Amino acid sequence: MKSFRSRRWTYLVGSLLAAAVLGVAWLLGRTALRPVAMYSGALLLALVTGLLLFNARKKLPFLPLLKASTWLQVHVYAGWLTVLVYGLHVGFRWPSGRLGLMLAGLFLFVSASGFVGLWLSRWLPPRLTRSGESLIFERIPLYRHRLQTEAREAVHLAATEANSTTLQDFYLRLLGPYLAGKPWFILALTGDDPKHHRVRAELAELRRYLDPREVAYADQLGDVIEAKRGLDYQLAGQSLLKLWLFVHIPLSYALFILSLVHAWLALRYAGRW
Amino acid sequence: MAKASSRPFFGGSVPPQARVTRLAEPERWDTPFSREMTEDEVNLVLSSALFAGVKPERFPARIPLRGVLKNDARIRDFLPGEIIVRQGDYGHSAFVILEGKIRIFLREPDGQKTGRREAVRVSAWGSFKRWLNRPTYPEEARRRGSGGTGPESRIFLQDIPGVLDPDWTVSMEAGELFGEIAALSRTPRTATVVAEGPARLLEIRWQGLRELRNYSPEWKAQIDQRYRQRSLLRHLQETPLFYNLDAASLQQVADATRFETVGEFDWYSGHNRVDGRAREHREHEVMIAREGDFPSGLLLVRSGFARVSRNYNQGERTGSYLGKGQSFGLPELVAGWRGGQPVALNHNLRALGYTDLLYIPAAVLEQHVLPRLPAAELDALVAGAVRGMGAGPGTWARPDEQNLIEFVVAGRFINGRAAMLIDLDRCTHCDDCVRACAATHDNNPRFIRHGPETTGIMVASACMHCVDPVCMIGCPTGAIQRGVSAGGEILINPDTCIGCGICAQSCPYGTIQMVLLRDEAGQPVLTEETGAPIRRATKCDLCADQPGGPACVNACPHDALVRADMREISTLADWLRR
Numbered sequence: 080m081k082s083f084r085s086r087r088w089t090y091l092v093g094s095l096l097a098a099a100v101l102g103v104a105w106l107l108g109r110t111a112l113r114p115v116a117m118y119s120g121a122l123l124l125a126l127v128t129g130l131l132l133f134n135a136r137k138k139l140p141f142l143p144l145l146k147a148s149t150w151l152q153v154h155v156y157a158g159w160l161t162v163l164v165y166g167l168h169v170g171f172r173w174p175s176g177r178l179g180l181m182l183a184g185l186f187l188f189v190s191a192s193g194f195v196g197l198w199l200s201r202w203l204p205p206r207l208t209r210s211g212e213s214l215i216f217e218r219i220p221l222y223r224h225r226l227q228t229e230a231r232e233a234v235h236l237a238a239t240e241a242n243s244t245t246l247q248d249f250y251l252r253l254l255g256p257y258l259a260g261k262p263w264f265i266l267a268l269t270g271d272d273p274k275h276h277r278v279r280a281e282l283a284e285l286r287r288y289l290d291p292r293e294v295a296y297a298d299q300l301g302d303v304i305e306a307k308r309g310l311d312y313q314l315a316g317q318s319l320l321k322l323w324l325f326v327h328i329p330l331s332y333a334l335f336i337l338s339l340v341h342a343w344l345a346l347r348y349a350g351r352w
Numbered sequence: 353m354a355k356a357s358s359r360p361f362f363g364g365s366v367p368p369q370a371r372v373t374r375l376a377e378p379e380r381w382d383t384p385f386s387r388e389m390t391e392d393e394v395n396l397v398l399s400s401a402l403f404a405g406v407k408p409e410r411f412p413a414r415i416p417l418r419g420v421l422k423n424d425a426r427i428r429d430f431l432p433g434e435i436i437v438r439q440g441d442y443g444h445s446a447f448v449i450l451e452g453k454i455r456i457f458l459r460e461p462d463g464q465k466t467g468r469r470e471a472v473r474v475s476a477w478g479s480f481k482r483w484l485n486r487p488t489y490p491e492e493a494r495r496r497g498s499g500g501t502g503p504e505s506r507i508f509l510q511d512i513p514g515v516l517d518p519d520w521t522v523s524m525e526a527g528e529l530f531g532e533i534a535a536l537s538r539t540p541r542t543a544t545v546v547a548e549g550p551a552r553l554l555e556i557r558w559q560g561l562r563e564l565r566n567y568s569p570e571w572k573a574q575i576d577q578r579y580r581q582r583s584l585l586r587h588l589q590e591t592p593l594f595y596n597l598d599a600a601s602l603q604q605v606a607d608a609t610r611f612e613t614v615g616e617f618d619w620y621s622g623h624n625r626v627d628g629r630a631r632e633h634r635e636h637e638v639m640i641a642r643e644g645d646f647p648s649g650l651l652l653v654r655s656g657f658a659r660v661s662r663n664y665n666q667g668e669r670t671g672s673y674l675g676k677g678q679s680f681g682l683p684e685l686v687a688g689w690r691g692g693q694p695v696a697l698n699h700n701l702r703a704l705g706y707t708d709l710l711y712i713p714a715a716v717l718e719q720h721v722l723p724r725l726p727a728a729e730l731d732a733l734v735a736g737a738v739r740g741m742g743a744g745p746g747t748w749a750r751p752d753e754q755n756l757i758e759f760v761v762a763g764r765f766i767n768g769r770a771a772m773l774i775d776l777d778r779c780t781h782c783d784d785c786v787r788a789c790a791a792t793h794d795n796n797p798r799f800i801r802h803g804p805e806t807t808g809i810m811v812a813s814a815c816m817h818c819v820d821p822v823c824m825i826g827c828p829t830g831a832i833q834r835g836v837s838a839g840g841e842i843l844i845n846p847d848t849c850i851g852c853g854i855c856a857q858s859c860p861y862g863t864i865q866m867v868l869l870r871d872e873a874g875q876p877v878l879t880e881e882t883g884a885p886i887r888r889a890t891k892c893d894l895c896a897d898q899p900g901g902p903a904c905v906n907a908c909p910h911d912a913l914v915r916a917d918m919r920e921i922s923t924l925a926d927w928l929r930r
Binding site for chain 1 (some may be wrong): 779792810903
């Protein structure tokens with residue numbers, strides 16, 4: 080079984096070789112006064128088209144078109160090469176003109192979102208695994224509802240058995256809104272949700288007012304609060320893993336269309352169309 | 353007040369005024385085994401010697417004997433040299449010879465001679481066309497009863513005189529029964545069988561065989577006796593320890609062998625409805641052999657699984673598990689035989705649910721088996737047996753591997769031949785696997801990307817295509833069966849599924865989903881008689897007919913998903929350590 084490390088090395092060495100060949104070809108072409116901008120532009124358009132095909136392959140899972148993981152590896156390393164070819168194409172300068180600026184901006188966003196997405200898809204999954212049970216994204220509201228129900232029942236039982244409203248008041252004032260709410264995903268991911276800390280601290284403070292029967296219910300509520308934190312982490316992490324694609328893919332299509340326009344204009348004004 | 357929608361929000365609740373499709377409720381014999389079985393042929397079969405003692409009045413009114421023969425049996429004519437069954441293929445039927453002679457191969461002939469070929473998969477273009485014609489709604493109703501009526505392909509043995517070596521074949525004549533082992537035990541055919549001359553056979557699918565066994569004591573006695581005899585000799589022949597034995601010695605070993613059945617036969621019922629920890633506490637795995645005791649004989653696993661463990665403080669640490677064909681106690685017995693005094697067992701052996709064992713007394717082994725084995729061969733067998741026990745005395749498996757073994761054994765995932773494992777440290781929850789499954793299966797994904805987890809690994813709720821597919825036990829129509837390919841995938845024939853849900857209830861892992869059948873408007877299809885919605889069992893078919901193999905595996909961009917044979921724990925551990 081091929082390890083990820085050896086696969087990474089294979090692709091890396093292949094990409095570096097391709098980059099070296101491209102760099103040398105560009106230098107030679109420029110020295111020989113060849114139209115390197117047109118060549119690099121054609122290569123760039125081909126690379127962008129190839130990178131877009133990865134999404135098309137995902138839509139056709141029933142065809143024997145190599146494994147998606149192979150496509151992703153090629154997509155990632157070809158993405159790095161595309162950045163290099165783009166640099167060669169624009170001469171490593173910030174372009175002028177509206178279309179050029181728009182293209183540069185889009186290219187930057189698409190590339191950056193791709194690299195961020197790659198990092199997220201490697202960095203987040205192990206953390207999601209460690210945060211607790213792996214959950215189906217669409218079911219998270221259902222799990223939240225279950226936690227709310229469990230907390231409500233615990234509070235109700237505590238009030239009935241101990242004839243005391245301490246936990247009920249706590250639920251109405253803090254716990255209920257906390258369980259119903261969703262923290263901002265950065266706070267959930269960093270474990271820095273102030274509402275979570277407050278609700279936990281308040282519950283700890285309340286213990287001095289509780290009798291032994293209520294303490295058991297308070298412990299149960301403590302478990303619910305921790306479960307809610309895990310749920311928030313899952314929601315935030317999984318949202319982020321989906322969100323970056325909503326940025327990356329539409330921008331990629333926009334980049335492709337603008338690239339076609341740019342190529343047509345360049346060829347037209349160069350007298351080749 | 354809001355206007356009531358004509359389309360139900362939740363599947364299954366249909367407003368009474370809505371126009372809905374109604375069909376006759378699917379029943380067991382909607383799709384008989386063969387359309388060619390006439391009343392005359394049934395009379396012919398009933399007049400044969402095999403059915404002479406069978407009393408029709410013993411059969412219940414809903415499953416009459418004539419009905420069983422008419423719907424669960426068929427007459428087939430074979431030409432000289434024609435292959436009736438092939439070793440290794442999965443079969444669902446037994447055969448009774450009505451006329452002619454057949455030959456059973458004791459040794460498998462060359463694969464080319466038996467015409468073995470790979471499973472038929474559709475072409476890429478065929479797959480694309482199927483996707484273009486996919487239904488709008490999941491599980492749209494189609495015309496039933498179209499399955500099993502196409503012309504059957506016939507395979508003939510090549511070079512018959514050269515292959516039919518009398519030393520390696522056994523002849524059978526009219527009135528004899530064969531094929532019942534594979535049909536009843538859901539296992540591959542144990543031998544290749546060919547027609548020696550023109551032969552007329554009665555083929556009975558396993559549902560019919562089950563009814564005959566249930567309601568005819570004569571058939572039950574015959575089937576059970578043959579099952580035990582043939583299964584035992586075959587099992588012993590296949591065990592490396594007995595390779596050197598001649599037929600007479602093997603028979604002596606067989607005569608001394610005892611059948612032992614340990615545990616609950618219906619362990620699977622309710623297995624998926626309790627959580628893992630409760631399950632471990634609830635199901636007391638029966639102790640078969642105890643660490644520190646002296647072995648009185650060799651144990652061979654005939655079917656089912658057994659846990660091998662060693663005592664560790666207040667508990668037991670699992671070393672490995674044994675499945676069909678594996679033995680327990682050989683190293684200790686050999687050491688005792690060589691040293692002249694008994695050696696205590698190094699491990700415990702517990703039944704995992706249900707375990708069928710063969711017990712061979714130590715005295716028989718010492719008399720007939722061990723002296724005939726060359727020392728080097730015996731050493732190799734002992735070394736293999738020690739490896740099979742997992743980590744040896746004083747050593748433990750790596751922690752990650754140990755956790756995996758405990759998890760796999762506790763959850764009974766050892767049954768899985770193609771379990772869907774997800775590496776949670778790589779899974780980004782993108783659901784590309786689910787979408788790929790839906791795209792290749794009528795818009796209805798056949799698994800749920802959720803399931804039991806251990807350290808960084810999840811067993812998703814997808815059919816594992818089990819070694820022992822208990823889901824097949826109760827199916828009244830044979831709709832759920834093993835594919836005939838060597839892969840042996842467990843498949844559901846939608847044309848013969850009556851939606852009874854027995855398979856879904858039997859599956860210990862909860863991987864079979866009962867889904868509503870829908871019409872072209874997306875409305876649930878109702879039965880004509882009761883108005884209840886018609887359901888159908890669906891599950892993963894391992895993309896048996898897809899050109900590229902399992903779509904879920906191919907669609908995962910992060911290499912986080914694999915279909916794994918759970919008997920290969922070390923391969924699994926390697927996969928996790930990539």
